Amino acid sequence: AYQPTPEDKFTFGLWTVGNRGSDPFGGEVRGAKTPAEIVYMLAEVGAYGVNFHDNDLIPIDATPAEAEAIKRDFRKALDETGLVVPMATTNLFYDPIFKDGAFTSNDPKVRAYAIQKTMKAIDLGVEFGAGIYVFWGGREGTETDASKNPVDAIKRNRDAINFLCEYALEKKYDLKFALEAKPNEPRADIYNPTTGHMLAFIATLDHPEMVGVNPEVAHEHMAGLNFMHSVAQAWEAGKLFHIDLNDQYPGRYDQDLRFGSRDLKAAFFLVKFLEDIGYAGSRHFDAHAYRTEDYEGVKDFARGCMRTYLILKEKAKQWNEDKEIQSLVAEINADDGAMSSYLGKYSAEKAAALKAQPFDRAAIASRGLKYERLDQLTIDLLLGSR
Ligand code: GLT
Ligand code: MN
Ligand code: MN
Ligand code: MN
Numbered sequence: 001a002y003q004p005t006p007e008d009k010f011t012f013g014l015w016t017v018g019n020r021g022s023d024p025f026g027g028e029v030r031g032a033k034t035p036a037e038i039v040y041m042l043a044e045v046g047a048y049g050v051n052f053h054d055n056d057l058i059p060i061d062a063t064p065a066e067a068e069a070i071k072r073d074f075r076k077a078l079d080e081t082g083l084v085v086p087m088a089t090t091n092l093f094y095d096p097i098f099k100d101g102a103f104t105s106n107d108p109k110v111r112a113y114a115i116q117k118t119m120k121a122i123d124l125g126v127e128f129g130a131g132i133y134v135f136w137g138g139r140e141g142t143e144t145d146a147s148k149n150p151v152d153a154i155k156r157n158r159d160a161i162n163f164l165c166e167y168a169l170e171k172k173y174d175l176k177f178a179l180e181a182k183p184n185e186p187r188a189d190i191y192n193p194t195t196g197h198m199l200a201f202i203a204t205l206d207h208p209e210m211v212g213v214n215p216e217v218a219h220e221h222m223a224g225l226n227f228m229h230s231v232a233q234a235w236e237a238g239k240l241f242h243i244d245l246n247d248q249y250p251g252r253y254d255q256d257l258r259f260g261s262r263d264l265k266a267a268f269f270l271v272k273f274l275e276d277i278g279y280a281g282s283r284h285f286d287a288h289a290y291r292t293e294d295y296e297g298v299k300d301f302a303r304g305c306m307r308t309y310l311i312l313k314e315k316a317k318q319w320n321e322d323k324e325i326q327s328l329v330a331e332i333n334a335d336d337g338a339m340s341s342y343l344g345k346y347s348a349e350k351a352a353a354l355k356a357q358p359f360d361r362a363a364i365a366s367r368g369l370k371y372e373r374l375d376q377l378t379i380d381l382l383l384g385s386r
Helices: 035-045 064-081 108-127 150-170 195-202 217-222 227-236 264-277 295-321 323-332 348-356 361-365 371-382
Strands: 010-013 049-053 087-089 132-136 176-180 211-213 283-285
Touching: 010 295, 035 049, 035 064, 035 295, 087 108, 108 150, 150 176, 150 195, 176 195, 195 211, 195 227, 217 227, 217 264, 227 264, 264 295, 264 371, 283 295, 295 323, 295 371, 323 371
Parallel strands: 010 049, 010 283, 049 087, 087 132, 132 176, 176 211
Antiparallel strands: none
16 A cells, blocks of 8 residues: 555655755765666656756756766666656756856846756756746845845846746747745745745736746745645645645754655645645655665655655545544534625625624624534544544
């Protein structure tokens, strides 16, 4: 049981299982793997797809001949394993040129280079079949607000995304963009810090229809937010194009923990939401193994992400079929129709009638809502006691 299948659409980035465990206080603890080797490893654990940054696949300094050789090996690994590449993205944060941002840098040369690099990375992603293109602007921010006008930064960001939308349209690429928010790290503050900010920004673009979001569990948790609520808002707006699953203790550095390993209850409600709405996109695990692990441990990590998702999916089904839980849910949502003539779309008559309607505040407020019982039933179910 809990064996991943292609229908589950579980994907990992080359940078996730390929993460070598370095952190700001210590170097790499695992040896390097080629992109092709990572594809075979992902196939072994049962993943459906692999995503990459341009420079995960092809080092920034590679010669054209080196690039061709890497692509050939990578293509062969994909062909042999059946893995697909649903998403690609650009590394606009590692190279020193991006130390003060990419699209929002104060230096026009950096801004132009960032757009050039992204066009080439889009070509590369499309070459391998990517249908979603992610933008994570890790360096788009500040340490001191003496350095940049945030309104200029918003405009520069918008100009860059508009330019790249036109580029993809002109090339007739079958591609949608997904913007990924993060509140901080590596910058002290990053612009458009939450999924909600990104949704508001998207509405100001020239081609909002081709741009959605890529919310990440850890990033909203770093901001102290309820991730599932952000995902729900994106979904309701038709903007949930992709999702980055992992886990995170709030108030800490970006941990990228194995999915569901920190806040099981939040992970449960997230999986239940995604399954209830029939989310059809990739379930991408943007996480990495503990620094304590060798590559066997990396496989344990990857298998764990998928296994936890599948267990929670089963729990969600059980929750939806549980008679006691569902009778409480029905009771909570009961509607005797008495207010139907007042609710919904506005009319002057409705407003006048509603203004004249008496309400017994004390009687309405005195009803206990049984949410304690409902939550404990959920906890019992999650702990395997139901
Ligand atoms: C980086 C970051 C992630 C982004 C990746 C895409 S790179 O690992 O922490 O959240 O999704 O650029
Ligand atoms: Mn992250
Ligand atoms: Mn990260
Ligand atoms: Mn991410």
